[in-house]
Amino acid sequence: MIVPFFISHYGCPHQCIFCDQRSITGQSQPLPLPEEIRSTISSYRAVSPGIPAEVAFFGGTFTMLPLADQEMLLAPLQPLLASGEVSSVRISTRPDAITPDQAAFLVARGVTTVELGVQSLDDHVLTIAERGHCAKDVGYAVNVLRASGLRVGIQLMPGLPLSSAGKDIASLRAAIDLCPDFLRIYPALVLAGTKLAGLYENGSYQPLTLEGAVSLCAALLHRCMKAELPVIRIGLQASDSLAEPGKIIAGPYHPAFRQLVESKLCYYLLCLMADGFAGRDKCTVRCAPSRVSDIAGQRRINLESLAGKGIVIERIESDRSLSPQEFVLYDASDERRGNLLTDIEFNNEGELYV
């Protein structure tokens, strides 16, 4: 159970060109006060009694808040951590806002996980995005956090100005080399009121298309799967604020973006496995229960695309003995097995090897 608190833009030294934290979180409020923190945690726990809470401070730059504010936010958690009502605490911050002293301060107050907004590990991309830090700062921050015993998450943003599929994949490879505990991937969107919106409107920036972002994120996710690096989110979470008319000016937003990406990977593998099945109209796919909807695709897009190639899949069977990476395609006379990890491969530009 995660109890989220949004500290939108608090602590940020400036505004990065793509960021409108208040649009993303739907909040433009002052920092939560200790009593509000205590009562919010208690109302979450009342709904799910007995389940310890993970408290998360999202948005903003936690470790650039004045120390008194960091103390104010973390102090109400101390008795709850001691009693076990709160099991862990996570914060979000920037790579250039981490020092050994700051990491020790967090550990002493029960913080267990730090998420770093990294976005890219290409210095040109970071400069044009007005991030105010360079790729080297990311390596330093990850090393300091890990040496302090903290779990580390990295957030990447493919599709920023001056980036490319090749640069976004190189950023991911560099991120994997840093051995974080998990990743989030948020393709760049053009939000109203940001500098990026100005670049888009004067024609000097073109965001990824939805199809392009899905294909690129499929290649990124595939690399993470092979590296056994968990990706805990792909694409921004749908919110009332993001859904307001005019909030997203352009870019690859979809409320179920991750499913599009997972479905795309399944489609690639099925195309490979179906080689030799063309013209047969009674094929069945067997897969883990969690993969049934990914194989069909949203509005059965995968099945329709395969039918367009002459491969008609009549049924999708769930089989608990298969892992989410393994599929079996069969009909009365033939059977093929496929594996997402070992049977498909992408090059360094995110293109599928065929």
Ligand code: SF4
């Ligand atoms: S540091 Fe993060 S929260 Fe702050 S402006 Fe930049 S992207 Fe937004």
